[in-house]
Structure formats: structure tokens, C-alpha cells
Amino acid sequence: MSTGGNGETKGKGNGKLSKVEALKRESQYLKLPLLDELNAGGASISDDAMQILKFHGSYQQDDRDVRVQRRREGQEPAYSFMVRVRIPGGRIDARQYLACDELARSVGNGTLRITTRQEFQLHGVLKQDLKATVRRINETLLDTLAACGDVERNILCCPAPIHDRVRARMQEDCAALAAHLSPRASSYWDIWLDGEKIDNPDAPKPGPALVPTPGDDAVEPIYGKTYMPRKFKTAFALPDDNCTDAYANDLGFLAVVEGGELVGYNVVVGGGMGTTPSARKTFPAVAVELCYVPRSEVLRIAEAVVKVQRDFGDRGDRKRARLKYVIFDWGIDAFRSKVEEYLGGPLTPPKDLPVTEVDDHLGWHEQGDGSWFLGIPVENGRIKDEGSLRLASGLRAYFERYGAPARLTCLQSILLADIPADRKDEVNAWLEEYGIASVERTSTVRRWAMACPALPTCGLAVTESERVLPSVLDRFEEAMAALGLEGERYSVHMTGCPNGCARPYNCDIGLVGRGASKNPDGSPGPGTYTIFLGGRIQGDRLNVLFKDYVPIDRIVDELIPVFSRFKAEREEGESFGDFCHRVGVEALAAEAAASSSASEPAKA
Template sequence: MSDTQKLSKVELLKESSQQLRGTLAEELLNDRPEFSDDAATLLKHHGSYLQDDRDTRRAKGEDGKAKGKQYSCMVRTAIPGGRLTAQQLLAELDLCELLANGTLRITSRQGLQLHGVLKSNLKASLREINRIKLTTFAACGDVNRNVMACPAPFRNDAVRAGLQEMAAQLALHFRPKTTSYFDIWLKDEDGVEQEVGEFQPVDEPIYGPRYLPRKFKMGVGLPEDNCVDLYTQDLGLLAIVENGQIIGWNVLAGGGMGRTPSAEKTSPALAKRLCFATPEQVIAVCEAIVKVQRDFGNREDRKRARLKYLIADWGVAKFRETVEQYFGGPLADPHPADVTGVDDHLGWHEQGDGRLFLGINVENGRIKDEGSLRLKAGLRAILGRFGMEVRLTALQSLILCDIDPADREEIERMMSEYGILRADQLSLLRRYAIACPAFPTCGLSITESERALPGVIDQLEVEVAKLGLQTSKLAVHMTGCPNGCARPYTPDVGLVGKAVGKYTVFVGGNPEGTRLAFIYRDMVPLEEIVPALVPLLQRYRVEREGSESFGDFCARRGPEAIGAAG
């Protein structure tokens, strides 16, 4: 950190928190429904956000007065590479019914979220998650968060196995060493409260006393399948493959989606191609990058605290030189290989060992029973009967693994019984669409996202069918605010909440996640989003070149030629 920087309030809080403890343990014992502001900030590092139901803020009680904020917690489970057992997913489904709002949500980072957990039930929730050999620790906060990796469960495939193994190694290597998580949530699991002794700090060789300046995200993927959007990560590892083996990794650094429209100093960014690392070097190179961000990232202004701003301010050359100093030697230039494709992994696939895997779409990640679609009950039935491993995807869907081909017909019958559509019954639009939760639980949200996107896709499907564009892969991502949790700045169409009921419409990205989109229209009311896109889709149908995608078409023509008003 620069000697001239002043520490923000959050930095001072982390430094004085006794390694992320603060007053969390004491506040769990009081009868208030919420945590103090400082405790809520530290709580994030333990995998939970304090929230309130924004739908009910103005609801009136029996006395005729507004009830105000009805507090609860979001609980996020970190699942490296999205890999779960059937028992783990079933246990999380039990939790959502017993202690949360009855739904379970797959995140865009291959984790799971419970919503509506009361503070009084928070410890029980975290204990149960740890009992099933999962954790919420470091799923949020100023640390390395859940490590993403391509979830496709191809067996007898050293490359796919290598991606998952790398995600597991990174998750373990960058997990904070503090014992605060165990002490606060798990220490008295036998039901006997343990006497709290004098605080004994442990060494945090990677994070230091203040942890990182801001959140840090990692992903692991392949050139032909960038399903985890490597270029949006703070640190991405692109596997370089020769003769069926991973010979090393292209290291990408400095991606990030968040922006603040009122602050011109902020912007989304794609990661930069930094270097090539051998299998023997790669963990040490990643550690060097994290330590450079730790020591030089902005700790005064959290709006510019992500790694992308450090690289923007320094330039790639200076950043790489500093990483080499921390690494202890020179780094090789990146391999020529780069991202070329993406897959959603939905539908039936040969697994490579005589068995099958099945990708099932989960619209916007929300596992629930509603109307004719009883997804939660259907998954319970299928997992309870067949007990297969599960993988979560970066598009908020899931994969059922290790299926005997003889069971395919029965699984499809059960899917039909519970109203679960097969991949071939879904449009490409719906398969590649994702949204953040937004209202009513996210305190940062400006407008709707998860609850609005299905209707937008319904309308778009009609217009795309009219134009005969159903076979064109068109990715639409929606967020309720500019923070970009659903990665809205890289797909063909990004919809970003700007004001209540109004959105900024971005176009010109692509499903492969290798290009930033640009503003096409600003402050567009929800009901006018599709009408605003239709003329552009009409031009795309007539003016596209060969198999050019919608995003490629918009990028080739450019903002001025397509009449962008941004």
C-alpha cells in the first residue's frame, strides 16, 4: 500500500477485528433481529449478508404503522468447481425449507444461496452446511471467493479432471487461516458453550492483517469452453492442452464487472493476458498476483479497490514486473491459445465411461416449486432415487452425473411428471439467460432482475421466432444494479438496472465472454426493452455476415452505425 493512502473505515475495521471476529459472537446472543453495521461487514467474510425484505418495508402492522425493515440473512455456500454429492444438495434443500424462505438458489459463481434465514437461525444453518462437508467461509468478503471451474463431468479425461483439481487446490491454498469461523460458528457443536479465552492470532501469510482491499475472484477454464467467463475474473487460468494433457496455464489478471455510473473513475474490465505458467509454477504465480493486490491495491477508495484498477493505473508491464518480483523470477509470455467457444452443458451427453450426464436448466438459478414447474420436488425425487453426483454451472443451472443409460427413460418420465423441461424443449435464449436476485432481498438493487427477466425472455422468444433467428445463440444477462453480479457487460445483450423500472441496455458482447458490450440505450423502461431491441434484431437478420452472432454483428458495425444512443 502507498504510504500516502488513508485507510477506509472498512480497512480499519478489518485490522482491529481480531481476524474477522469483531462482535459477531456477542451479537449472536442478543435478541435483536439484525447485526450492527460493523458486525454485518465482518459477517460477509463468513459467507452471509444481512438483508431485509424490501417488498414489506412499507407494509403496515396492526397498529397502522409501517413495519419497517424485516431483517434476515443470505447464506452462501462456496463450492469449488460447483461439485456436490446428491446428499449435500438434498441437505441444502432441507435447509431452505426448515430455516430459509423455501427456495434454494444456484449462483452465477457455482455456489448455493439460502435467503430469508433469521439471525436466530444463522448458526444452525452454518453448522448444518459444515456437517455435510461444505462451508460458507470466504464465500463473500475481501478474500478469494468461490473458485469456478468448468463443471462438465467427462470421465477418463485428464484435462477436465485437471480443471476441477486446480479449482480445489486454489480454494484450499487461498482459504484464510483465521480460526474465527470455527470459533464463532462451530466450536460448541456439542451444545455446550465454550469459554472464550484470550484472542490468539494466527499467521495469515497470504492475506496479512487487513486481508484484501476488495473481493477477489478466480476461475479455471478451457479455450474451447469458457463457460466460467475467465475474462471477467480477477484471476483466470486458461488451460493449455497438448496431446490430451494440460502442459500449463495462460494466466489472465484484472477482470471485473462492477461499475458506478455516477463515478467515471469506475468501469467494467476484461482481464489482461499476463503470462504462461507451468503446472509447477502456477500456484506460486497466483499467490504472487494476490500478494501484489494485497500490498498495492487501493485501501482508501473501495470503488477503485479491485485488481482491475491497479492494473489500469500501472499498466500491464509494471504489474507483470512486480508480480515477477514477488514470484522470484521471470515469467514466460502467454501461449497463443485463447478462448474460442462456450457450452452451457445442458441436455444429455456421453460421459466417457459408458454413462451419461444430464444438464437441467434452472431459470435464474432459483430452485422452487411454482405452478406446473415443481423443480424442487422433482430434484428431490430424482436424487433420492438415483443418488447421483451433481455439478452447478456458471449459467445457474445444474448437471446430474454418472447416469446409467438404462435409467434415461425413467429420469425423463420423472422430469415430465414434475414439469421440468428438457434442453431440447427450451430456446437458446432461455438457456443462456441469467439474472442476479435483486428485489426483494438485495440491499444494493435499484430495480427488478430475477423476477423480471423471464418475462423479457418470453417476449424476446416471440420476436426472435418471427425473425427466424431461433438457432442463433444469443446470451442475455440482467442485473438489478450496475455491480454486475450476473456479468452483464460481456454477453450479446446486457440489461443493467439504472432506476426503478428502468435499465441501461448494452449490446455487442458475446456468449464467449471475450468482449465488453457498449451502451445501446439508457433509461429504458422494462416494458420497452424488447421493442427497443427488435429493430436491431431485424437489421441483424438482414445485414449479418455468414454465421456472425448478434453480438459480433453489433460490435462489427459499432455504436454509431447501429444508432446507439448511449
């Protein structure tokens, strides 16, 4: 692929751009045809406008639970929109939380969802309410810009509100990079805010491009007229606390600490979870080491990596448009040389600092300034009232009463910060009043599990995920209690399709939606899943296929023999994922297949 001096790009091979590339090129910096269609009547927008809408932080969806029935009745789909709130580093204040909560109740479906990228999602927003919703979010000094689309997505950072210089500097670097890599064109403010830009006076401001290249553009100096070939994701983490899953990102910064000071970062590149099983050319990947940079070089190295991907990522085939494919095709040495070419100098080799641990930051913790923070588990990130659990009402009451800030985690939980020591008992009583489970009352498997939304809103889902994972975890809890492994820490990530939004390919147990089934009325049924084993909670290793097309009610049964062997043969301190990796997932799968075959009744 080549790039021109004005940011125009061409696809690989025969040079033909994908349809989305053509739409971006003709959109006048993400304005058309979205602006015209938003101002028109109706409940939906065209597919072309929807592709541009993504850059503004929203997806058009329809309720798949009623899709078949509405089609039979001659009605159009039940359209609504998901609005994603960009929150770099997961930092929010009480006013911002309460505004998102109010929007969820007034224009959404009554729930807020914490994403795996430290954001909020509003579901069920109607087209007529979109503009007012985005304006209200901006009025709180948050936004939806670049929460979706072919740009730098929400940048992740360790959310623990611990008052030390390392975490404070990491959050500063995260915020500065989020500002630097934000789109610069005025379309977002023209469409949603009538040209008004509501700035946070305390937030970093985007500066000039730091790595001049021929592909730069006057309006979008980093992205050019056609932006990135595909989405781009970045995370900041600590080697002893990879709570942001840095290796699953296109670009990761692992903190290098010397003498209690953050001096720089090991940079890793090329992570990405999405794959298409029917296309062998696609695959998940964990990031590989690129270099070490001092803190002062964070913006420059990030911009250089982004621009190499901008100029050489595949714009003809969106299935192979992520950075991981450039690195796979070239090799890391050639990629490193190209980044050095863009920077105009050599890169420094990375430090020897492997990832060793992950902390979910749940429960009570001292902040280091005399106050405490409380990490509350939120199952699958869904903040709602259901039965005796009144999480939505409880959090609303908490933020109204205390006005304290909070942080969102990449495991879809929330951390309540700045709680005075003399109010801990009062906050514990609040948990009891609203039926909110503390981490002490949450099973280990449930604590480390997560799921994508899947049905009924995601158009890509082939099976259930969020709605069925709780029942799967119930079965895990029963099985682990029977084996005496209820305290064992391992990660279970479930997705409703192979795109990997809940990062199922680098955890201990990945459950990936594989095949759809149908209910008697023709609507999608629970379907089947692929089970992957042998990753680990630290996130720096891919797992391996264990068994394919497993019905949901058979998932735990298929894994009980593996857990039994793990209990009997594990080495001291060995995790479940490390055990599967050491023994070999292929060997475990062959053993399971032989056992299943032997247990089948003999045929006449």
C-alpha cells in the same frame, strides 16, 4: 499505498483507510463485533458486524417489498440473512444437495438458488437459525467460509463431469487453489462450530505460503490482518469452452493442452464487472494476458498475484479497490514486473490460444466412462415449485432415489452426473412427471439468459431483475419467432443495479438496472434499464452502451430494428454480438435515435 511487515496496510492519497478497512483491522481476524452480536438478542446485527459477517459467507437483508409499509407502521425492517455455500468447481454429492434443500425448507424461504459462481444461496434465514444452518452445511463437508467478503471467493472450474484427464486435472487444481487461498484464522470455527473444525479427509489442505513477502502475517500468511482490499475472483476454463467466464474474473487460468495432457495455463488478470455510473473513475473490465505457467506453478502464481493486489490495491476507496484498477493505473507491463519481483524470477509469455467457444453443457451427454450426465436448465438459478413446474420436489426425489452426484454451472443450471445408460428413459420420465423442462423444450434465448436476485432482498438493487426477466424473455421469444431468428444463440444478462453480479458487461445484450420508479403504495416499481450491446457469448470482449433509461416494457421494441438489420446484413457464421461490434454500437444507437425522432408526431 504501502504495506508493513505485519500485514498492516494504508490507503492511497492521504493515507486514510476506508471504514471497512478499519473494521477489519480491529476485528481480531474477523471475530469482533460479530461474535458478541450474534450471541445477543434481536433480529438483526449492526452494520459493523454485517461487514465482518460477509467473510463468513452471509449477508444481512430485509424484505424490500414490505419495507415502506413496515416503516409506516413503526416497525423495524423484516430482517433475514442470505447464506452462501462455497462449492469450489460446483461439485456436490447427493447428501450435500439434500441437506441444502432441507435447510431451504426448514429455515429458508423454501427455495434454493444456484449462483453465477457455482454455489447455493439460502434466502430468508433468521438470525436465530444462522449458527445451526452454518453448522449443518459444515457437517456435509461443505462450508460458507469466504463465500463473501474481501478474500478469494468461490473458485470456478468447468463443471462438465466428463471423464478425461484434462478436466480431472483442472478440478484438482481448482480444489488445491481453493484450499490454499482459504482464510487460516480460527474465527470461523470458533463462532459457528464452537472451535470444532469439520474436515473433509479427501479435500486438499492449505499449505504454507509459497511467496514470502514483508506483508505476510503469522495467522494469515497470505492475506494479513486486513485481508484483501476488495473481493477477489478466480476461474479455470478451457480456450474452447469458456463456460466459467474466465475473463470476468480477477484471475483466470486458461488450460493449455498438449497431446491430450493438461501441461499448464495461460494466466489472465484484471477482470471485474462492477461499476458506479455516477463515478467516472469506475468501469467494468475484461482480463488481460499476464503469462504462461506449468501446472506445478499454479499456487505460486496465484499467491503472487493475490499478494500484489493485497499490498497495492486501494484501501481508501472501495469503489476502486479491485485488481483491475491497479492494472489500469500501472499498465500490464508494470504489474507483470511487480509479480516477477514477488516471485523472484521472470514470467513466461502466454501461448497463442484465444477463447473460441462456450458450452452450457445442457441436455444429455456421454461422460466417457459408460455413464451419462444430464444438464437441466434452471431459470435464473431458482430451484422452486411453482404451478406445474415442481423443480424443487423433483430434484429432491431424484437425489433421494439415485444418490448420484451433481455439478452446478456458472449459467445457474445443474448437471446430474453418473446416470447409467439403461436409466436414461427412466430419468426422462422423471422430468415429465415433475414438469421439468428439458433443454429441447427451452428456447435458445432463455437457455443463455441469467439474472441477479435484485429485489426484494438485495440492498443495492434499484430495479427488478430475477422476477421480471422471464417476462422480458417471453417478449424476446415472440419477436425472434416473428423474425425467424428463434434458433439464434445470444446471451441476455440482466442485473438490478450496475454492480454486475450477473456479468452484464461482456455478453451480447446486457440489461442493467438504471433508475427506480415507484408503485402507487410507494414501494419500488420496475424501473428503467441501460441496454448494452456488442459483447459476445465467449465473454472476452466488453459490450457498449446502446441506450440508457429504457422502460422495461420497451426493451425488446428498442432491439427489434437491430435484430432486423442483423438478419439482413450478417456475415456468414456471424453472431449477434459480433455483428453489433463490427457495425458499431454507436452507429446502431444513432440510427435508432434518428428513427425514433422521425416517428414522433410533429409538434404544433
